[in-house]
Each structure stands twice: as structure tokens, then as C-alpha cells.
Amino acid sequence: MVLLCSLRLCAQTGAATNYVLDLNGANACVVLPSGLITNEVVTVEGWFKWRQFNNYSRLLGFFGERIQFNIRNSGKAGTLCFERPVCDATGHISKRVAAEVRGLLATNEWCHVAAVVRTNSVKLFLTARSLKRKE
Numbered sequence: 457m458v459l460l461c462s463l464r465l466c467a468q469t470g471a472a473t474n475y476v477l478d479l480n481g482a483n484a485c486v487v488l489p490s491g492l493i494t495n496e497v498v499t500v501e502g503w504f505k506w507r508q509f510n511n512y513s514r515l516l517g518f519f520g521e522r523i524q525f526n527i528r529n530s531g532k533a534g535t536l537c538f539e540r541p542v543c544d545a546t547g548h549i550s551k552r553v554a555a556e557v558r559g560l561l562a563t564n565e566w567c568h569v570a571a572v573v574r575t576n577s578v579k580l581f582l583t584a585r586s587l588k589r590k591e
Contacts, residue, residue: 493521501570534561
């Protein structure tokens with residue numbers, strides 16, 4: 457399953473039109489309907505840019521789904537983190553498993569983050585590049 461979410465928002469600045477979802481980092485989010493993840497494999501991706509690193513800012517989070525996980529920065533540093541809860545036999549979260557890579561993220565730079573998540577594994581991708589902006 458490939459989960460694609462496309463939002464087209466218009467922020468008018470002068471004569472130029474920019475299409476971007478701009479969240480302020482204070483509990484701002486986009487909520488998708490539940491029940492989206494129904495397969496054994498899901499692919500999620502997006503382009504992200506931080507103005508600053510807030511404490512554990514989530515890029516993508518899927519909880520209450522068949523496969524539960526989140527992708528975020530860790531703490532207030534440029535650490536990319538994938539986290540998955542581990543549930544016990546009753547379905548309650550017994551622990552969380554995380555994989556972190558320090559020093560990957562930078563403020564004010566666009567980066568493409570993607571993950572291929574299976575019930576028992578994950579592949580996390582990051583491709584950072586500077587994008588020119590015409591003003």
C-alpha cells in the first residue's frame with residue numbers, strides 16, 4: 457500500500473504563488489481519517505523544512521492503525537527518529553522501539569523523508585538538498 461496525501465494550499469505573497477502547508481509548530485497538525493493502513497506494508501513520504509527544532513516534532517504519525525509508527529526529530533537537535541510502539545498480548549503499549557540517526561537534519565533546508573514500513577521491519581530514507589526559490 458502506498459499512502460499519498462496531497463494538500464494544495466495557496467499562500468499569496470506579492471505576485472508569486474506558493475503551494476505549501478505551513479504549520480506553526482504549536483500543536484498544529486493535519487488529521488487523516490482512521491483505517492487508512494490496511495495492508496502489511498505501507499509507504500509514506502513528504503518534503504519537510506524546520507524553521508527550528510521543537511521538542512520531538514513529528515513529521516508523520518500513525519497510531520490506532522494496523523501498523524503504528526511515527527517519524528520525528530528527536531529532542532531539539534537535528535536527529536531523525538523512527539519510533540514504533542510494541543504492544544503486549546492485550547494490545548497495550550509495553551515499550552517503544554526507536555532508531556535514531558544524529559546530525560542528519562538542518563533548519564531552513566528542505567528534505568525528503570520516506571519510509572517503507574512492514575509489520576516487522578522499516579526502511580527509512582532521507583534525501584536532503586537545497587532548493588532555490590525565486591523571489
